[in-house]
Every structure is written in structure tokens, then in C-alpha cells.
Amino acid sequence: MRSIFTGLAATALVMTMAGAALAGEGGDAAKGKKVFTRCKACHTIDEGGADRIGPNLHGVIGRTAGTKEGFKFSDAMIQHGEDGLVWNDETLHTYLEKPAAMVPGTMMSFPGLKKEKDRDNVIAYIESESGAE
Template identity: 55%
Template sequence: MRAVAFFAAVSVATFVTTQSQAQDAAAGEKVFAKCKVCHVADKDQNKVGPSLNGVIGRTAGTHPGFSYSKAMTEAGKSGVKWDEATLTTYLRDPKAMVKGTKMAFVGLKKDEDIANIIAYLKQFSK
């Protein structure tokens, strides 16, 4: 009986956690407004920052035609690939994850904003 109660509690906790971290691409588009000064996601175009079109699954520091900092190219060479986990860490505090990055953005503090912006970026990644 204890085991059933334990698994039921874990299932409920997992459901609640998953629901609270649900990703919303429309909300992410609004958060992405902070990024539009330097980045484009809906097409493959570099600006002050590299294009984020297709960023999910891309090795850090490798988008063609963009001049990355040495720190970002080294991050890519060391195996950093942009997935939900690495983007979450990077978007929270870019300079802490990649010391020496040229990105001036200080980061997003709300987990919900980070999850939503990742949902937005997923739309433009294959």
C-alpha cells in the first residue's frame, strides 16, 4: 500500500511540475522581443548576433558567416550543443556559461520566460 501511495504522489508531483514548466511559443515570441535587436529566429540571417534559425541541435559557435568570440568557438569545440538544457543554462546567465562571450545580454531570470523562449526557438529548428 505504501508503494502505491508513493508512486501516486510521485506521479502527481511530476504532473504538477510538468504543467508548471509547460512551454508556450506565443509567450516566447513576446520574450524574444528582447533578443530581436541582435538576433533573428524566423529566417537565416545574421545581425549583431548569429541567426537563431535552426539553433536547437547546433554546435555552439558554428553558424556560417558569423564572427564568434574565441570563447564561443572554444565552447563548441569542447562539445557544447544547443539543446533545452544548454539553452536554459545559457539564457539564464550567458557570461557565466561561456566566459568571454561577446553577448552583452545579462540573461533571463524567470524560468517560465526561458522555457517559453525555447518553445519559440523550437518552431524554427528541425
């Protein structure tokens, strides 16, 4: 029992570290939480949270675009996923700067986060919320 538990704890630690590395570039999750208020009208972030206008974003980092179960994505987003788009630090930066430029035809009617720092911080927040279960 003890060894299984230790193993799980170690796995969780490695995942947390991988998460920190992914968030990278000095993103500040606490500041990101404030930025996320701009996403909240359409997205929840808690585990098992409801889909609103947009899909629940828990664990979105590492997920293939347009594959969140139970949410009806645009054909454009599904197509991007089929073409290999996976959400990570880099792809989220590009998408969140100007969603419609990266995924023309996306249903996400959000102009984008112009400031790189806002994007860094909100990505760090998404990452920290996804890891904290």
C-alpha cells in the same frame, strides 16, 4: 512519387514531435514570441535571416555552439563548441539564464532571463520557429 512524399511528411512529423519533446517542460511558444522581442535587437529567427549583432538563430537547437556559418563568434564561444557544447533544451536554459557565467568572454552582452518560465517559453518559440519552414 506518392511514397516519397509520404516519407517526407512522416519525417517532418517525427522531427516536429522530437521538437515538442525537446521544448518540454510546458514552454509556450506564443508567450515565448513576446520574450523574444528582447533578443530581436541582435538576433533574427527566420530561415536564412540576417546575422545582426548576434547570429541568426534558425535551427540553433541541435547545433554545436559557435558554428553558424558566416558569423564571427568570440573565441570563447568557438572554444565551447570545440569542447562539445551543443544547444539543446538544457544547455540553452543554462546559457540564457546568465550567458557570461556559462561562456565567460561571450560577446553576447545580455544579462540573462532570470525567470525559468521566460526561458521555457523563449526556447519553445525558437524551437517552433525552427520547425516551421
